[in-house]
Amino acid sequence: MEFLEEFPEMGRGDLRDFKKAIDAGFRSFSRAYGEGLESFFDPLLQFMIWLEKLLINSPWPLVLLVIGALAWLGSRSLVLVAGTIGCFLVIGFFGMWEDTMATLAIISVATIVCIGIGIPLGIWMAKSNRVQSIITPVLDIMQTIPSFVYLIPVVMLLGIGKVPGLIAVCIYAVPPIVRLTNLGIRLVDEEVLEAADAFGANYKQRLLGVQIPLALPNIFAGVNQTIMMALAMVVIASMIGVRGLGVPVLQAVSNQYLALGLMNGLAIVAIAIIFDRVSQKYGQRLQAYRRDISND
C-alpha cells in the first residue's frame, strides 16, 4: 500500500548529490571557460557601450532627427513620423530620455544579433527536414522556458552586465525570426523554384535571387516579432545589470511607486508600437509587386 501512496522518488541524499554534481560540473566549466567566453564577447560589449554612449551623448535634437528620418525611410508616412517624434518628445519631457536611449541601444544590438543568427539558421532549416526537426524543439524550449532559468547559467558564466543581459534577450527573441525565415522559404512557390532550376540557376542564384526575396515579407514579420519580444525582455534584463527603462520599473515594483512604474512601462509600450508600425509599413512596401493594376 505504501507504494501507491508515496511516489517512488529518488532518495533524498541521491537527489542532492545529483544536483550538486551538475552544479559542480557547470561551475568548473565556467571557471575554465568563463574568461575565454568573456573575451569572445568583448567586441560585442564594446559595440553596445559605444552605441549607448553615442545615443546618450549626442544632442537630443540630432537623435530625434535621425529617429524621425528612419521612421520616414521605413514607413513613408508623415503621420507615423509625427507620432514617433511626439512620443519621444513626451518621453524626454518626463525625464526618461537617457533610459530610453539605453533601451534603444540594447534592443538595436539584440535585433542585429538575432538577425545575424536567425536568418542563416532559418535558411539552414528550410534546406533540410532533418535540421528542421532538430531545431524546432530547441526553439520551443527557448520560447517557453522561464527566463529566470536560463539567467542562472548565463550569470554563472559571464557574471552581471550588458553581455549576459543581451544573451538573455536574444535567447528569448531569436525564435520568431528563425521560424518565419524557415516558413517563408518553404512557402516559396514550387513552380517558380522549378523555373529557376530549369534556367540553370545555381544554389546561390536560387537562394539570393528567388527564395530570400520571395520569403522577405515573412522574414520581415519575423524581425518585427523579434523586436517586440526583445522589448518584452527589457525588465528581466535589467535584473542582471542592463541599463534602460527596465531599471526604474524594477525599482517601482520593489518600492510600490505606481507613477514611476506606469511611466516607464508606457515608454516601453510607445517604443514597441513605433517599431511595430514602422516595420510593418516597411514590410508592406516590400510586397508592392503583389498588387495588381486595379488597386495601384
Added chain:
Amino acid sequence: MTERKIEIKSLYKVFGENPQRAMEYVHAGLSKQELLDKHAHVLGLRDINISIEEKKIQVIMGLSGSGKSTLIRHINRLIEPTAGEVLVDGVNVLGMSADDLREFRRHKASMVFQRFGLLPHRTVAQNVAYGLTVQGIDADEAGERSRKWIDRVGLSGFEGHFPAQLSGGMQQRVGLARALATDAEILLMDEAFSALDPLIRNDMQNILLDLQEELHKTIVFITHDLDEALRIGDAIAILRDGEVIQQGDPQSIIMRPADDYIADFLKDINRGRVLQVRSVMKKTARGSGPKICFNTPLEDAIQDIAASGKNSGTVIDAGGKTIGAISLDTAIAAMARPDTKADTQKYK
C-alpha cells in the same frame, strides 16, 4: 533526312521509398495498379521510347495522371529517372555532372511552365532577361538582348510591369519570351497554354507557330487538349498510365487509332479540318478534276472538287508533281466518324 535531336530510350520512373526494388517487380510484369496496391510504389513512366526530330514540334498528349509532365521534366532532368537514357545530340543528359547539367539548362534547353513560373518580384523585362542573368551576362546586355523578345511576343510598353499586373495570356508571353531569350535550341513547353482561356490559347498557338516558322526550334509540347495537339504537332505521342500507347504523324493516328481509347479520344474532332488529302488519296489513281495540294484539309478539297463540277481531284506534291487522286466519295467517307455506322444501327 532529319536529325534526331532528342532520344528517350527505355525510360522508367517509379515514385516511392525504394524505386530500384520496385523496378524488379515492374520488369517482372506487374501493372501500375498492382505495384501501387502490393508495394505502395507509383509507376510514373514505363518503358518510354520517343525519338524527337530536330526543328519539329513533338507533342506529348495525355490526360492528367498520364505522366506527361513527369516525362518532359526528364529531358532537362528536373526529375531523375529510375532507369533509362535521355540523349540530346547524342549526349546522355542523365550522365551529366551538376555543372554540365547547369550549362545544358542555361544554353541548350529552356522551359515554359503551365502556371508561368515567373518571378513575381521582378519586372517583365527582368523576367525575360532571367535566363541571361543566370548565365552571368550583365544587366545592360541582358536587357538589350531580351528587349527584342519582349517586342516579338507583343509586350512592348509593359517592360516595367510586374507579373501580377498582367493577364494570364500576357504572363505566358513573358514566359515564352524568357524561354526564347536564351537562344536555346530546345524548347520544353509543359501545358504552356492549358491555363489560358480558349481565345487566348488560340492566340498563343498562333504566336508559337509564327515563331517556329522563323526560328526552327526543337519543341516538346505537353498538352491534354487533342485539338491543340493536332493543330501544332508535327508528331504526337499519346501517353496513358505512364506508357506510350501510340506515336507518330497526327494524320496516321487519326486514320489508324491504335486502340479504342484513342479512337474514343478522336471521336469529337473535326475530321474534315484536321485530315489532309494525302492521308486518304489513292496513290495509283489519276483524278479528272482540279489540282489539289497534298496537305490541303479535306473540307477545302471537297469544296474545290464540288466547285469544279467533277467528282475527283488530282493530288500534287509541293513541287507540283502528281502523286495520286482523291474522289468526292472517299473524301466524304473519311470525314465521317469511323463508328457512325455502328451508332446508327444501334438506334434503328
